[in-house]
Each structure stands twice: as structure tokens, then as C-alpha cells.
Amino acid sequence: MAIHTWWLFVGAVFLVSGTPGPNMLHIMTRSVDMGLRRSVAAMAGCLSAVVIVLAASAAGLTTLLLALPGAFEVIRYAGVAYLLFLGVKAWRANVAPVDVGDAPIVPSLSRLAVFRGGFLIGISNPKLILFAVAFLPQFINPARAQVPQFAILVATFAVIEAFWYAVYAFGGRSLSRYMSRPMVKRAFNRVTGVIFMGFGLALLKVKPA
Structure with a gap:
């Protein structure tokens, strides 16, 4: 892989990853509700x-998945259902004022549960599969060993994605300072819920290439 190809990949991924989506919104809301420190588990799950x-x-499994009749549709509708569920849950969430410290707001929710929630958000998004199948291979030089190239691209993507997770988490931490009033928190929950439901409905339009 030529260095200019890698830089093109870095630029494209930086813009794609920075665009608000279900992962970023989930991490930001975790940071608002639980504090910056506990939101790290959500970041780890999404990543x-x-x-x-x-x-x-890289292993060719997503191409196989898209070739199986109905497999993509199952993933797509599962993703839609999960995002709609999160939207309704956010809309109906508790409106207690946010504590700006790092103490957990939901003490019964373990780090494993926070990790699992982030993982489900990430894995239920079929757009990620389309990105992996249609976008990633364009930066691979077929004349050279493909495994090292895929390893470099995946590692690069992970670093950039983690950077944006941190940005959104810090944004949520800052936002929490303005949410000491239940009315503001309720408005935030409902806006978040509408956005999650919007993402879910948008997935209905996603089709495999």
C-alpha cells in the first residue's frame, strides 16, 4: 500500500467517523448519564x-453474509428494532438532574452491561457492513500481500474511531454541566430519543450494493 493511499484512507475515515451516528450518540449519552469514566466501557463495546x-x-465473511438470501435483511431489521427501542427508552428515561461528577448515575448497571450496550449498538448497524465491504477493499493493492494491508487499515480505522469517541464523550461531559434542571434533562432525553428513532428509520432505506 502506497503512503498516499493510506493518507487518503485517513482523511476519508476521519470525516466518516466524525459524522454523528448511533455509536457517537450512544457514547455521548452514556457520558452525560454516567460520567466520562464509565462511558469508556461503552466506547470499548462500540469499538x-x-x-x-x-x-x-478482511476474511471475506461479510461478502458471504451479503450473498446469503435474507441474511442482510435480518440484520437490517434487527438494527432498526434495536435503535427504535433505544429511542423509546431515551424518550421515557428518568429526568433526574445529571450529576456532573463521575459517580455512576445508574449504579445497578455494571461495566459489562455498559460494554454490551455499546457492542450491540455497533454490531446492529448494517451500514458498518456496507462500509467494510464496499469501502475498505478500495484501498487494498491486490498486487501485494493483502493481510498486512487490511491490518494497517483496520488499526488506522480503530485509532481514528477511538479519537472521535473521546471527542463525543468529552462533549457529553461538558453538556452535563448544563443539565442540572429536570426540564433540560427531559428535553435532552427526548431529542436523543427522536434521533435514535430517526437513525432506526433511516436504516430501513439501507440496501446492499
Whole structure:
């Protein structure tokens, strides 16, 4: 892989990853509700899902998945259902004022549960599969060993994605300072819920290439 090809990939991924989506919104809301420190588990869950899907692309598994009749549709509708569920849950969430410290707002929710929620958000998004299948291979030089190239691209994507997770988490941490009033928190929950439901409905239009 030529260095200019890698830089093109870096630029494209930086813009794609920075665009608000379900992962970023989920991390920001976790940071608002639980504090910056506990939102790290959500970041790890989302990032694990991203790396798994991109690694599957390198192994050719996503191409096989898209070739199986009905497989993509199952994933797509599962993703839609999960995002709609999150939207309704956010809309109906508790409106207690946010504590700006890092103490957990939901003490019964373990780090494993926070990680699992992030992972489900990431893995249920079929757009990630389309990205892995249609976008990633364009930066691979077929005349050279493909495994090292995929490894470099996946690692690069993971670093950039993690950077944007941190940006959105810090944004949520800052936002929490303005949410000491239940009315503001309720408005935030409902806007978040509408956005999650919007993402879910948008997935209905996603079709495999």
C-alpha cells in the first residue's frame, strides 16, 4: 500500500467517523448519564464491534453474509428494532438532574452491561457492513500481500474511531454541566430519543450494493 493511499484512507475515515451516528450518540449519552469514566466501557463495546466487522471483511465473511438470501435483511431489521427501542427508552428515561461528577448515575448497571450496550449498538448497524465491504477493499493493492494491508487499515480505522469517541464523550461531559434542571434533562432525553428513532428509520432505506 502506497503512503498516499493510506493518507487518503485517513482523511476519508476521519470525516466518516466524525459524522454523528448511533455509536457517537450512544457514547455521548452514556457520558452525560454516567460520567466520562464509565462511558469508556461503552466506547470499548462500540469499538470492539467495529473491529470485528472490519476484520470479518478482511476474511471475506461479510461478502458471504451479503450473498446469503435474507441474511442482510435480518440484520437490517434487527438494527432498526434495536435503535427504535433505544429511542423509546431515551424518550421515557428518568429526568433526574445529571450529576456532573463521575459517580455512576445508574449504579445497578455494571461495566459489562455498559460494554454490551455499546457492542450491540455497533454490531446492529448494517451500514458498518456496507462500509467494510464496499469501502475498505478500495484501498487494498491486490498486487501485494493483502493481510498486512487490511491490518494497517483496520488499526488506522480503530485509532481514528477511538479519537472521535473521546471527542463525543468529552462533549457529553461538558453538556452535563448544563443539565442540572429536570426540564433540560427531559428535553435532552427526548431529542436523543427522536434521533435514535430517526437513525432506526433511516436504516430501513439501507440496501446492499
